[in-house]
Amino acid sequence: MTLDPxxxxxxxxxxxxxxxxxxxxxxHQRAPVQWPQGSxxxxxCVSLEWFPxxxxxxxxxxxxxxxxxxxxxxxxxxxxxNRVGAWRFLDxxxxxxxxxxxxxxxxxxxxxxELVRAVLDGGHELIAHSTDMNGxxxxxxxxxxERDLISEAMHRIExxxxxxxxxxxSIARSQSFNTLELLKEAGLTYCCDWVxxxxxxxxxxxxxxxxxxxxxxxxxxxxxxxQSADSWAQSLEDAFDWLTAEAATTGSGRxxxxxxxxxxxxxxxxxxxxxxxxxxxxxxxxxxFARGDEIVSSWEAQQ
Amino acid sequence: xxxxxxxxxxxxYAPYRGRQKVIWPGGKTVxxxxxxxxxxxxxxPPAHPKRxxxxxxxxxxxxxSHRDHSNRVSHWRMAEVMSKHGFPGSVSLSVAxxxxxxxxxxxxxxxxxxxxxxxxxxxxxxxxxxxxxxxAIIADSIHTVREATGQTIRGxxxxxxxxxxxxxxxxxxxxxxxxxxxxxDDQVQEVKVRSGRLASIPYSLEVNDHYGFFVxxxxxxxxxxxxxxxxxxxxxxxxxxxxxxxxxxxxxxxxQPHRIGPFEEALRHIAADGRAWIARAGEIVDAWRAQQ
Numbered sequence: 001m002t003l004d005p006x007x008x009x010x011x012x013x014x015x016x017x018x019x020x021x022x023x024x025x026x027x028h029q030r031a032p033v034q035w036p037q038g039s040x041x042x043x044x045c046v047s048l049e050w051f052p053x054x055x056x057x058x059x060x061x062x063x064x065x066x067x068x069x070x071x072x073x074x075x076x077x078x079x080x081x082n083r084v085g086a087w088r089f090l091d092x093x094x095x096x097x098x099x100x101x102x103x104x105x106x107x108x109x110x111x112x113x114e115l116v117r118a119v120l121d122g123g124h125e126l127i128a129h130s131t132d133m134n135g136x137x138x139x140x141x142x143x144x145x146e147r148d149l150i151s152e153a154m155h156r157i158e159x160x161x162x163x164x165x166x167x168x169x170s171i172a173r174s175q176s177f178n179t180l181e182l183l184k185e186a187g188l189t190y191c192c193d194w195v196x197x198x199x200x201x202x203x204x205x206x207x208x209x210x211x212x213x214x215x216x217x218x219x220x221x222x223x224x225x226x227q228s229a230d231s232w233a234q235s236l237e238d239a240f241d242w243l244t245a246e247a248a249t250t251g252s253g254r255x256x257x258x259x260x261x262x263x264x265x266x267x268x269x270x271x272x273x274x275x276x277x278x279x280x281x282x283x284x285x286x287x288x289f290a291r292g293d294e295i296v297s298s299w300e301a302q303q
Numbered sequence: 304x305x306x307x308x309x310x311x312x313x314x315x316y317a318p319y320r321g322r323q324k325v326i327w328p329g330g331k332t333v334x335x336x337x338x339x340x341x342x343x344x345x346x347x348p349p350a351h352p353k354r355x356x357x358x359x360x361x362x363x364x365x366x367x368s369h370r371d372h373s374n375r376v377s378h379w380r381m382a383e384v385m386s387k388h389g390f391p392g393s394v395s396l397s398v399a400x401x402x403x404x405x406x407x408x409x410x411x412x413x414x415x416x417x418x419x420x421x422x423x424x425x426x427x428x429x430x431x432x433x434x435x436x437x438x439a440i441i442a443d444s445i446h447t448v449r450e451a452t453g454q455t456i457r458g459x460x461x462x463x464x465x466x467x468x469x470x471x472x473x474x475x476x477x478x479x480x481x482x483x484x485x486x487x488d489d490q491v492q493e494v495k496v497r498s499g500r501l502a503s504i505p506y507s508l509e510v511n512d513h514y515g516f517f518v519x520x521x522x523x524x525x526x527x528x529x530x531x532x533x534x535x536x537x538x539x540x541x542x543x544x545x546x547x548x549x550x551x552x553x554x555x556x557x558x559q560p561h562r563i564g565p566f567e568e569a570l571r572h573i574a575a576d577g578r579a580w581i582a583r584a585g586e587i588v589d590a591w592r593a594q595q
Contacts, residue, residue, distance in 0.1 A: 001467075002433035007349055008440070010423065013402050019346045019362075024404060027376045059359075139360040175364045193364050196371035198560070214365060215559050225520035235522055239561035246380075246560075256560070 021180060022194075022203045032252030033199065033302050038288035039247035040240060041255045041295050042281055044100035045169070045192070045212055046089055046262065048115070050107040050132045051078045057136035061171045062219065063263075064133060078133075078263050082112050085266020090118055092275045096282040098289035101125045103169040103192070106156035107132035116161050125291040127167040127192065128153055139176040146178055150186050166293050167192060173214065180207055190296050198255055200299040208300070210292050217259035222270075229265065229273035236277055244286040255295065304495075306468040313471070313485060314492055314503070325490060325545035325594055331580035332541030333534065334587045335573060337390045338460075338483070338506060338551045339381060340421060341407055342397040344370045348426035354465065356426040370555050374404045377558025382410060384563060388570040392416040393584035395460040395483065395551070397425050398444045401451035412452040417583040419483070420444035422462020429465040437467055441477050457481055457585050460506065472497040481588045489537060489546050491591040502588045504547060511551040516562075523562030527569040538578040545580075547587060 012018035065071040158164040166189040173193040192212035243254040304311035357363035460483040475496040483506035494501040515526040537546040
């Protein structure tokens with residue numbers, strides 16, 4: 001038996017990465033950043049998702065329909081987040097005076113204008129989150145189709161909400177090799193998809209990555225790892241404690257991304273854990289509750 | 304191994320009860336070694352006939368960037384915690400990391416860590432390699448680590464745990480003296496090879512951070528408690544004959560901000576206990592070999 005000799009060739013074995021999307025940089029060697037307040041920017045990002053009952057797109061988004069058509073079970077359980085869970089989040093955020101980011105499908109902006117109005121009235125930010133949960137991106141998508149998908153999402157969000165987002169979150173953080181270029185072309189300032197860092201950094205083309213840690217999300221800890229809401233909140237508090245200590249030692253601000261989903265964390269038996277977490281973090285002097293665009297602006301001003 | 308046989312004949316059966324007493328330095332009962340996997344995964348590797356590199360079409364953004372977190376952020380965090388509590392690493396190295404991010408490799412070397420090979424990349428699999436091809440990746444590993452650190456590698460953890468029936472024979476023949484690929488024991492064991500001698504040092508899947516977090520779905524605190532229980536048991540049993548506990552790590556998992564704090568507490572516990580011989584893989588193999 002033998003493998004094609006090409007399999008033992010390594011044309012991109014070189015200093016730095018095996019791609020040119022961004023350059024190598026270790027967090028601890030960068031100049032310190034200071035936030036407008038506190039030492040840990042706590043970035044809450046809520047996903048507002050509408051799953052068509054007929055799945056489509058490049059791949060099935062996490063949380064999509066699972067049974068034969070018509071899958072009432074998953075269609076309605078996901079939509080619960082938009083009808084009920086998201087409103088619980090808005091109340092919880094208001095209670096501690098936190099401003100957050102809402103990664104929003106264009107379809108949610110169009111279908112549920114009351115919700116998006118309340119998000120904007122609360123001082124929160126809209127991040128573009130594709131068209132709907134069929135608006136998935138990967139390399140199976142032709143560049144022209146991907147360009148159309150991104151511009152359609154941006155256009156529909158802007159028409160429905162009156163706001164053109166500066167940030168983009170891909171569904172399942174999934175991109176193609178063209179995505180960074182296409183997001184830049186669509187006038188976006190940042191995306192949240194690459195989870196390789198704990199502070200913003202710049203891609204080669206000038207777009208900023210604001211890493212939305214997937215490991216800390218309610219999806220990973222509760223839906224995938226099957227932990228309780230209390231265990232999730234404990235993990236987030238452990239993370240906050242670690243980051244405040246690291247900020248104190250290094251003299252540089254840190255960031256704690258909290259990615260939550262209304263149909264997961266917004267359930268009656270889980271929401272109290274979220275509320276308690278926000279209250280406990282809000283009492284700490286190191287905590288700066290910030291929207292994604294505020295973190296990016298603060299960071300950019302210091303580069 | 305014996306190719307084509309149901310029993311690959313890697314080793315002889317040796318009951319846990321009644322073994323010769325293995326004695327660790329200083330009267331310690333359990334040798335504890337920490338094995339950080341310092342890896343490089345390619346964003347767009349060539350296809351292998353037996354195994355896909357990524358779950359998603361390339362680029363698998365989450366898969367790739369999650370692992371890149373090690374080199375940008377979490378290696379440094381994990382390494383500091385290990386040094387603070389007196390744990391050197393015995394590194395399972397994707398040797399191409401020496402080209403991509405030599406800073407990470409140099410950091411480990413400066414901390415006195417030992418390096419062994421984990422293949423060229425963790426996205427290049429050994430299945431179906433010819434003998435010459437497999438010799439080429441072993442030779443590449445020896446050469447690359449020597450250039451990067453001055454060390455001559457002694458051990459092997461197959462890239463992505465992919466093997467051929469010849470792997471263990473070849474590494475022994477090319478001068479390596481331990482393997483981390485066999486999970487059959489809590490003590491160092493002799494492996495049957497064509498020529499030379501090869502020791503199997505207990506690595507671990509069960510308390511590997513990857514298994515802890517993504518097979519057993521533990522929280523950071525539950526994983527830390529698991530390490531402590533593993534240690535406590537092996538420390539007691541090591542009174543009969545010295546045992547080995549490995550803590551295999553991936554910085555992008557253990558170095559996440561919600562897990563590193565509980566992990567530090569586990570290291571603090573083990574270091575303070577007094578029964579642990581905290582050592583590098585090669586030292587453990589040497590101490591065992593001297594008693595055979």
